[in-house]
Amino acid sequence: MGNLCGRSAECSVAASSSFHASSSFHADETSPAANLNSFSLNDLKLATENFDWNSLLGKGSFGRVYKGWIDEETFAPTKPGVGIAVAVKKHKSESHWGRNEWQAEVTYLGRLHHENIIKLVGYCAESDSKILVYEYMPGGSLANHLFREAQPISWEMRISIAVDVARALSFLHSLETQVIYRDLKSSHVLLDSDFRAKLSDFGLARNGPTGDETHVSTCVVGTVGFAAPEYITTGHLTAKCDVYNFGVLLLELISGRKAGSHLHEKREIPRMMDARLEGRYPRKEAKAVAALAFRCTHADPRKRPNMAEVLTALEEIKQSKDTSIAQAH
Missing domain, CATH: 3.30.200.20 (Phosphorylase Kinase; domain 1)
Structure with a gap:
């Protein structure tokens, strides 16, 4: 990419x-x-x-x-x-x-x-x-597991990784002087031995707008397929650019396909999902995650949720899954 x-x-x-x-x-x-x-x-x-x-x-x-x-x-x-x-x-x-x-x-x-x-x-x-x-992160990068490893990571693990990344971004955006990560992609998400995810590569991160500022003007850097459209055309950087990046990452987690591979086409859930999962995912849950991903990648940044809202939505999905498993046992 x-x-x-x-x-x-x-x-x-x-x-x-x-x-x-x-x-x-x-x-x-x-x-x-x-x-x-x-x-x-x-x-x-x-x-x-x-x-x-x-x-x-x-x-x-x-x-x-x-x-x-x-x-x-x-x-x-x-x-x-x-x-x-x-x-x-x-x-x-x-x-x-x-x-x-x-x-x-x-x-x-x-x-x-x-x-x-x-x-x-x-x-x-x-x-x-x-x-x-x-x-050292022995699990390597998320990209390796999504696109190169023969053994796919489970749906439950994908949701857990998404929650971990959302927590990191929500933390950065909640600081008194906001930090915008700017270069979220699956190769920058590293996994430990328990597959807990951590953000790495802060080389393109920068402080967000302060006071009455609505954005920060920068040169356009990042990765093709992940960058928000308004950032590419104007160089105006906001936290909603990170939200867009995160939405693309969610689509990669769902589909097992790299950014740019027609990820933004809305399809029926079975056609969107990573075939290597072989149907082992809750359809209702997958539909909710896909809907969240499309909200995050909305062309209008004003219609995207913020990362705190994204995190809450993902935690509710994960909690619902954990509760249903506990009840089943």
């Missing part, structure tokens, strides 16, 4: 901000949060066996991600299998945009803490090296 990068409006990288107990951001503080560990380049070479190909977890336009090992208490590098596993993202040194994304991730993830947001363990800013160290 391609990336968007236009200049239909004033371009701006994610604002450097700080998070406080009051849930307030201030754009004049750019130093990494005090709770983050500063790693040396040599430490991370040792942790990843010199960024060995056998440690490679994935790669993209930003650079590569490696699996590493560190001591749980001292954070010193250890041998494979000793201590705790971490994910080490090494940005391309020649990429100016990559450096901006690195700074945004340090800024936001260093100060935002939520059970459904990836934990940033530390960073390395030695010489030209721009490296981030995250908690």
Whole structure:
């Protein structure tokens, strides 16, 4: 899925901000949060066996991600299998945009803490090296499970993942100075060993409008198929852009098809559903989730629900399912 990068409006990288107990951001503080560990380049070479190909977890336009090992208490590098596993993202040194994304991730993830947001363990800013160290998510990305793995994830698991992501976005939007994630897609949703979902990749996140502002003007960035139509045409960013992204993610969860694959065509539920589920889903529940997805992806942002409303709707669906299972037993 391609990336968007236009200049239909004033371009701006994610604002450097700080998070406080009051849930307030201030754009004049750019130093990494005090709770983050500063790693040396040599430490991370040792942790990843010199960024060995056998440690490679994935790669993209930003650079590569490696699996590493560190001591749980001292954070010193250890041998494979000793201590705790971490994910080490090494940005391309020649990429100016990559450096901006690195700074945004340090800024936001260093100060935002939520059970459904990836934990940033530390960073390395030695010489030209721009490296981030995250908690390791053994379940991999949601995209892998939806589009690549032979064994499909169950309907119940898909609803649970949707609730987790909605919780993360609702949290970001509820902050005193709102944070707009801006680049939600299935490859940015990571799963732990229990398939609990967490948002990762905050490189394109930025502060939302404040005061009497209705939007933030930015350059158009993101992923084709996920970006809201009004954002693509105007560069005007609001929390409703995240809602649109989430609606597309819901459609991917329902259908098992990638964004852009005629996902927005309203069809009968059986024709919309991921065939790999083999009918193992409650039709009424699937219909409710599909209706919510289409509300989220409405062409008019004013007619989309906010993320708090989306979360409530999903939790009610999940609760209804949990209650019916309990009654059946």
